[in-house]
Amino acid sequence: MTFNVTNDIACPFCGCLCDDLKVIISDGKIVDVKNACIYGLTKFLNYSLERSVTPVVQGDNGKVEVDLETAVDKSARILIDAKYPLLYGWSCTSCEAQRVGLELAEEIGGVIDNTTSVCHGPSIEALQEIGESTCTLGEVKSRADLIIYWGSNPLQSHMRHLSRYTIGTEGRFRKTRDDRTMVVIDVRNTYSARVADYFYQIEPNSDYELMSALRVALRDQEIEQDEVAGLKKDEIYDLADMMISCDFGIVFFGLGLTMSLGANRNVDAALSLIRDLNKRTKFLIMPMRGHFNVAGADVVFTWQTGYPFAVDFSRGYPRYNPGDTSAVDILLRGESDASLIVASDPVATFPVEASKRLLSNPLICIDPHRSLTAKAATVAIPSNFVGIECTGTAYRMDTIPLPLKKVIEPPEGCLSDVQLLEMILRRVRELKG
Amino acid sequence: MDLLIINGVVYDPINSVNGERMDIAVHNGKIVGHVNDSEAKVIDASNMLIMSGGVDIHSHIAGPKVNAGRLLRPEDHVNDFEVKGPFIRSGVGGSVPSTFTTGYRYARMGYTTVMEPATPPIKTRHTHDELNDTPIIDKACYILFGNNWFVLEYLKDNRVEDCAEYVSWILDALKGYAVKVVNPGGVEAWGWGENVRGIDDVVPNFGITPREIIRGLCKVNTLLGLPHSVHLHTNNLGRPGNYQTTLDTMRCVEDLADVDPILHITHCQFSSFKGDDWTNLTSAAPEISDYVNKHSHVTLDMGQIIFTETTTMTADGPHEYMIHGISGNKWVNLDIEAETGGGVVPYTYKPKSYVNATQWTIGLELALMIDDPWKIMLSTDHPNAGPFVEYPSIMSWLISKYARQKSLEKVNKKTLRRSHLSDLDRELSLSELIVMTRCSPSKALGLDKKGHLGVGADADIAIFDIDPMRVDTSKEYLKYDRAFRRAAYTIKDGIVVARNGEITTRHTGKTLWIKSGFPQEAFGSLINELRERFERYYTIQLDNYPIDESCLTNSKPVFTQSSLWS
């Protein structure tokens, strides 16, 4: 048996985008991965389960396997006929594919949205009003002595975050674990809370109140309520002191803020708190981006259109207003009449009414997996796995771009998202004349 | 298809052509002596002004901090957008346009080469992706070195040649064009929320001063034979009294200069403040100009203010924090591991503001008080002092004292009383203006095929619908302003890309970068030496750091000569 080892592989799973993986291949199969967490390992070993290799079209008599050209043609016709098509997904594919998606959306006058819309969209809405004091993860590794995870449980969501970037790593100015303090603020006692130096368990849906109180404490003023968010006044003063007296602090936050009562305003308060802290010490904040290239989708959308997600091309130029031009909202109002889903499974993950709406109109799905969306699609076109079977660029949660590599050949006839989207775009242009 | 441009009034200072009617022939993307009339497309440029395409030596158009500015300002895009057309992708404008719109708007103004002046090494892949999506113009990016840990360590230990090898490797690996330095040492200090206050302050934890960083990198630049000098954003930028730092900075490398300039002070307006605080801020343009007039080792670009709402963005993190403090506007900060930092803050320059009006006079005073137009180039440090689409306003102010007077009437009265500008009668000639916007930037960048219309030059040509023989630059500046906003023809690589404000074809310019002449074995040992520190300082793998040439849509490597490897 021969084993080939490919080094410095970036893991196409979560926003950590760990790029030190070693993938071991034998007899044309991936047999092991070093340095990966369980998510990365599982992806590389099991990616091929539940995958399609043949395009399928929903006909009058049920599903029919077709050739690629037929699937592409049918997709193009659906998109041209549509008067308000929705192109959604994008976070689990390469920047190169996102670029083609944008060009396609512009060509057909549709709305293109990515998973930020249902994840850290509120964080971006807040950033657009307040700004954001942030950095790359290496700054945290080198300098941070206070690390706060707020509404985030990295030990279960971003498993190597601590060991690669925060308390588990040796930095130029922070050599040992004792040089750093870890705080978790959450509504429940998570795994991450259990390894923290300090854990503040707060009442659900009270993050905004806690941040208001902290900002009062920062100004050396009195908090006029004895308890806020389930914490005693003194605990809040202590937490504020800890934040003021560190040399370099950072808050990592997750869906605990964006998806609890207040959403974008929770993040608004967090960004404002960190901005205020910079009057006293060095403090930064970073959203824990979920999918491995959702940050990339925002970056690419922004440079091409000026807007990070929920981009509406229906009038021939980009427009943006989450709540109006965002996927779930469009679906709940019943406005779209066709959709193209790439590298995402919204039928499984969206609110039920939105999923029903997706299914009530022609739906094209480009995905390697036999996902729920692919199974329910009018046209399902299998693609290959970015970062395993084809190359591409992806952006880490701190928007550092990394090259994704190809470690193994895809199945015969299985093309990349980029190639498939280019084929559809070409066919759309041919049909439009 | 060949081009024959007939009967235009040509200005080509590099080739000593100063308003002559002549024909220009284009073949295969280059200017040639003649072409066969019958096979060429003829452009009748009678009574039109012809010059080479504009070269912008410093404009923030692509990369992480520019994109952070776009993201931050959806409100700036809403009312300024471009609809998809037969040859154009849609996009948005405002002070930080989207990438496609950026390329088109430069082309419409007759600009054909633009330099992105500040990219952090670890995110330069992003910068190139955006440059790839910036149509028509030729482009390049300058890589930030002034707060880079490897550079600081090499120079502290006086390992100049090793530093040169490192810099050469970075430019080659990341496809950069020049050495950029921003607030040397100060941005590293900002990693702790600090800054440096003068070129002899010691950078915390690194035991080196800005003076040593600047001198070291100038030596590196010379050793590597790079086409452009070190491109420097001074310490203390934007602070009252900072002109002293600027003079110190220029003086500190006098002894290192040979024939060519060794240092380029960028957006010098921001570095030419006299006074102790904002209330007694005045222009140090006389002092700076006096120095520049007497020395030949520095070049500058203006950083001219435009009275409008815009967005500030620089790698100078602490400076952006200060702008946030002064203005109260939303603030983005972007610190980059082991390398640099950055920030973005929207800002509005108002004519009635004493400080802003004074800033406005400083840029123009510099341009008018520096005798030699080869020493100072036109810029707004887009979008920091104003958007690039407003360059024609600056051109008007430079060629016409009436244009200046008109604006002076509207500015803060205290500024008017204290400024030198109203006493300056000088009006630049068209030739001098063309030097400042084409010839001088090309020369400073070592782009010998650009900035002129001689045989062998790149066929990057701008034709404006105005007859310089009949229209007086001084009194009829408004006509020039109008003409410069919309070229009658913009020709790029011999192809008409814009006509009267319409983009007429799809075209992709080249991305220029410095290909290292170092032998591969030398790089091998450098990389081995780097690897251990790289793993300690960074959070990505060394092997994922370089950018493959295939990542550039249209790559144009530039080769240099160096004593280190010849």
Added chain:
Amino acid sequence: MMVQVKITAKKTLILPVDAEVITPDAIDSLSLSKVESLYVWEGNRRRPLGELFDVEFIDSDEDDALTLWVRGDLKSVRRIGSHMSFGRILIDGDVGMYLGENMKGGMIQVKGNAGSWLGSDMNAGLIEVLGDAGDFVGAPPRGLTRGMSGGRIHVKGSVGNECGCWMDDGVIIVDGDLGLFGGIHMRGGVILTRGNTLSRIGAGMVNGKVVVLGNVPSILPSFTFEEIRKSTRVGNDRVEGPFYMFSGDLAEDGKGRLYIAISENNHLHFIEKYLEVK
């Protein structure tokens, strides 16, 4: 004698329709056929107004300024009244988003519910909604940190979240309830609700006034209780309390004011202990 224009949707509109031409400013002095050929957008198709709407000119004896009667299923119709500066728009039924955005004068009345971003970035004029309105009443477009700068919005029903977001000036009256974050980041102006509000009222305010006649579940810890006030001014009217008056948001060094009706908020009576003993 003035012309009035009746504009009736021909069918149920499902795709989003952008109808910023339905304003007195756009229609003034145009002939009927010219009005019918003004463009609206239905999804990604540009259509003449006359294709989606029946347009009629009616002579009227009234001396009012130009009036547009807009009727039919208008839930998907956006941007009616956009940038209008004079005249009246009377809407029979529910209407979609961005009604009266950037309004500079004139009057709009909705005999039904209005969508989100009602009166977005309003400068002057009057908007009256007899039903409910959505989220972001008076709020500016994304990223802009100054909002409604004048005018008056009166919603007889309830409104959603972030009412009066970044408000600079003007008056918003809500007879029904206020959602979350009423008055968020307010910089001036007045919001009055006669009903109840959800939490985080006045969050981030730096100036301006929010008056709540109904119930408030809680006050943010960054607001400080000042005193009891008998009444307060809302626009040109005086509204009777008594009120607990709070100032804040301290998190923004704010000098905004919350007037919370004492009678509906027993759970707040504890703060009276902070009253100075006279």
